[in-house]
């Protein structure tokens with residue numbers, strides 16, 4: 131998969147494609163379906179399957195801290211999309227300038243002239259450009275004029291649940307990791323670099339790798355049974371907390387993982403953490419001793435849950 135970072139990096143050689151446009155947050159099963167049909171069309175036309183996505187996600191630009199919790203960071207998104215057979219990923223720097231582009235210009239300059247789109251898949255609620263005046267109907271009409279087909283994405287359901295990034299966020303907020311996994315089609319993971327903390331963990335017998343989440347809004351909270359790995363490593367099991375650590379007056383939301391049967395230095399390592407099952411909500415404790423006793427219980431529970439998961 132070729133990554134094109136920014137519209138200024140679109141080359142004349144990139145002209146001619148089948149295209150889909152969207153946030154693709156989480157890269158869930160609905161997204162995978164859309165992409166599978168795009169790849170099929172790409173083969174049919176003999177053109178590269180191209181996906182246009184935005185960074186930051188539009189709501190993050192417009193709503194800041196009120197934006198919906200981010201499911202996948204760009205880096206995770208790129209990795210997940212890379213597995214779905216797309217030829218090109220165009221990542222647009224979503225800023226005020228791009229957002230206020232005239233919708234006609236978006237179509238004629240970007241889609242037609244520079245990308246040479248022959249087939250376009252978007253949701254029928256897709257709006258774009260200045261005052262969000264560009265819409266599905268406008269794309270359809272432009273398609274007739276410039277000679278490209280425009281088709282609508284169809285909803286994909288699992289059981290009676292419509293798969294959407296919002297539905298995944300709702301399941302995660304409720305702590306239903308298994309249901310979230312079903313909607314995503316892959317486990318929910320958080321990733322980041324291990325940083326130094328307050329060094330309290332080791333003094334209570336539970337060293338915890340502290341992982342900065344780099345998100346404005348985190349979609350999960352609480353204590354979880356987890357698996358952790360990094361590039362080329364084994365998979366380790368452990369117990370983790372995602373939250374503000376009220377007992378030690380934590381200021382930022384953080385992921386902390388205590389690994390079972392592991393002794394070593396993880397500082398600086400980029401790790402991936404799969405949340406397997408939720409154990410409880412985070413709570414304040416009156417002492418570190420009380421917290422330590424609780425973490426012992428959490429660890430037992432996590433081992434049991436992870437044992438079930440393996441079977």
Ligand SMILES: Cc1cc2nc3c(=O)[nH]c(=O)nc-3n(C[C@H](O)[C@H](O)[C@H](O)COP(=O)(O)O)c2cc1C
Pocket residue numbers: 327328329330331332336337338339340353369370371374375376377378386387388411412413414415421425428429
């Ligand atoms: C499994 C687990 C559960 C935790 N639960 C809570 C909790 O309910 N409340 C809380 O204030 N902190 C909780 N913590 C966070 C601890 O306060 C924190 O890991 C400890 O203070 C060590 O901090 P340090 O890594 O900065 O040294 C939990 C940590 C782990 C690993």
Ligand SMILES: Nc1ncnc2c1ncn2[C@@H]1O[C@H](COP(=O)(O)OP(=O)(O)O)[C@@H](O)[C@H]1O
Pocket residue numbers: 324325326327328329330331332333336337338339340387388389390391392393394395396397
């Ligand atoms: N079993 C373990 N689980 C997690 N981290 C461990 C473990 N054993 C050693 N470590 C190391 O210890 C560090 C955590 O120790 P801790 O006292 O909690 O310090 P900090 O407050 O800096 O996180 C981790 O970042 C990692 O490098």
